[in-house]
Amino acid sequence: MSVRLVVRTFSELCITAGTLIILFVVYFLFWTGVKAADAAEGEIDTLQSQWAREPVAQAPPPGSAEASPSKDPAPDPAPYRAGKPFATMHIPRFGADWEWPVLENTAVGTLQKGLGHYSGTARPGDTGNFAVAGHRRTYGDPFKDFPELRPGDAVVVNDGTTWFTYRVAKKPYRTVPTDTAVVDPVPRGSGFEGAGRYLTLTTCEPEWGSSHRLIAWAHLDATRPVSDGRPPELSG
Template identity: 80%
Template sequence: MSVRFVVRTFSELCVTVGTLIVLFVAYVLFWTGVKAADAAEGEIDTLHGQWGAREPVTPAPPPAPPPASGGASPSSSPSGSAEPPSSAAPAPYRAGKPFATMRIPRFGSGWEWPVLENTEVSTLRKGLGHYSGTARPGETGNFAVAGHRRTYGDPFKDFPELRPGDAVIVNDGATWFTYRVVKEPYRTVPGDTAVVDPVPRGSGFEEPGRYLTLTTCEPEWGSSHRLIAWAHLDATRPVSEGKPPEPAG
């Protein structure tokens, strides 16, 4: 076997491996984003179709939530309505199906993603995932949501930019729920389930209330840790009254 043959074979192998690496990187950085954007848009279209087919409902005003300790709660109760009438038990969410949309003005005027039930891999490829068993939007408890930081549309790419006072606006088709972030993102390890408890540990909340927890991977291209952001319900507004204001925070 000649040296020339060995060198040529090795060079061809390097070119092949290099091409595969480039294709893989293009798939991760570009193609998963394209597929996620298409999937998310389809889920939002599905929601709008479902909401448009609903009969108009006038929700009952919710009871005033208990104040959160640590200075995280607003000085007044959320306005508008946040929960359906107690006489009508809501239908359970369907696994992998959308039930709300989320907007975070801090992430840009065009940032909007569907929120789907559960945090399975296949679900997070289509949008944000609701931790099953945690509260619904506006309910007393902890409405907890996960999302990719990188790949599949990078929904939480700018997660570290969240600041106290930033708005997180959730629409379930009947009500706009505006939550307010209470502190900069908190870093923890995977498996720390206390961060999605009804009164999440480390949040500064000490009493039951209406909370939101957002989670994503840390570092940006890894998953050795998690970034957590907590918020409290600040205001509600019936969808029939139009969109709420969306300040950058």
């Protein structure tokens, strides 16, 4: 085999390999984002259709007959369905149009469609720790700007009946993936003391890696019935 043929063959192999690498990068950085955006929009559409079919529950005014303690307590809500959406999340710090669905569990396939709720943690607004994970990069980059969160920032969750506004307690905290205490009912390291209504957000750290996690904690600041319109944090 001549030297010229060897060089030409090697060059063609390099070109082919380079083309495959470029295609992979395009898929990884661009196409997964397109797919995630379409999937997230579909999940939000599913939620909105569901909420439109079901009347929004109205809390009875204090002192009314409906609010009387003699009335039977409301039944426990149905459990969330694995991989299915149950709420939307808005973080104004990330942009006026930032809106992502929150789905049940943190499986790989779930996080490709939106944010994932850590199964077993609290529901939005309940006592305990409502814990949510999201990709920092790829699949729409929902938490790309996670390090920009600051104390006092609003995180607004809508479950179809109520707007829950949480307030970030402090700048994101860096830890290792095995630190599961960050999603405890009273998360360790958060500075919170005793039972409360908390929110934990988690994502990967560094930006293009997963050796660590970034954590942001928040506490429930306000609630607002959906029938009263969007909260002021989202009206700007």
